[in-house]
């Protein structure tokens with residue numbers, strides 16, 4: 001555990017002189033009799049938590065046996081605590097950040113930049129990080145989520161209202177069928193339909209032989225028919241020649257959406273595929289920052305964008321990508337990094353504010369876990385995730401579960 005306490009003395013040496021307006025709000029005297037901002041960030045704690053999953057989760061580049069999340073606990077001088085989460089799928093097998101790098105980078109580089117600064121001014125706090133730290137969008141997303149949670153609690157408002165206001169209270173949620181076994185996947189889909197939990201199914205393909213993968217997907221679509229939307233996620237596994245053929249086969253067999261069929265590096269190939277595929281192409285790994293989204297939109301490389309707070313740097317940052325997509329006439333899908341409850345609700349609060357969310361969401365991360373660290377798990381009912389209007393992210397930690405599941409427990 002790494003907890004950094006604010007030292008107003010160190011702060012005054014390292015920091016440039018504050019402009020007169022910066023320290024005026026809700027000031028009070030600290031124990032040393034020095035003037036302090038009540039919403040000043042006092043400590044940031046990062047905790048790696050390993051959570052078991054209900055089954056192995058097979059992706060083109062990795063098979064998950066458990067999920068590891070980095071919990072971020074940000075405390076302000078007024079006693080308000082904000083929670084955030086930074087979670088990857090498969091760590092460095094998927095992207096540039098791992099739970100260990102996220103923890104190290106927040107502890108050593110993010111936290112010293114934020115201590116003593118106003119936790120209530122999220123624009124200024126995130127700008128401060130952006131100026132000194134490139135990339136690291138997963139870590140930034142966790143911090144931004146914690147700042148929003150804290151400020152929502154401070155104002156008595158849900159995060160969705162801090163983001164401009166929600167236009168829905170619930171989000172339809174897809175389920176990923178990832179056992180790799182056709183009969184098992186069909187049985188799992190039927191069970192989800194019976195339970196009224198999911199009627200959108202995403203199949204993870206690309207790791208196996210192409211024709212076997214296509215036969216697997218088509219068999220599942222045939223079994224489910226019009227009762228469900230069936231989509232595939234290739235996680236960049238195909239080359240363009242394979243993708244041209246496979247997209248045609250999938251599109252003509254009722255598959256609704258094809259996610260990231262080829263490498264994020266082959267953007268020209270994505271443009272060509274998007275022009276000929278009978279099913280829409282969705283960009284996922286292609287978007288590692290808001291600027292990626294702009295370039296994809298400009299080039300016509302995808303007709304749908306997967307929105308992920310972790311890839312953009314937070315719930316506010318992901319709305320910038322959404323705005324680019326809306327301006328370009330690109331459809332939106334609320335994506336996940338298979339976060340636990342905190343990251344899932346941070347994503348949900350952002351997605352609740354979108355004008356249109358034509359392709360719904362895949363915010364099912366908490367359902368893949370056998371344990372979580374929240375007092376009340378997120379509420380899934382009637383094919384949707386329902387999001388309360390409680391202040392902040394609307395959740396509280398189960399401290400006993402956290403103590404048991406944290407990696408560094410004594």
Ligand SMILES: [Mg+2]
Pocket residue numbers: 233235259260284285
């Ligand atoms: Mg994906």
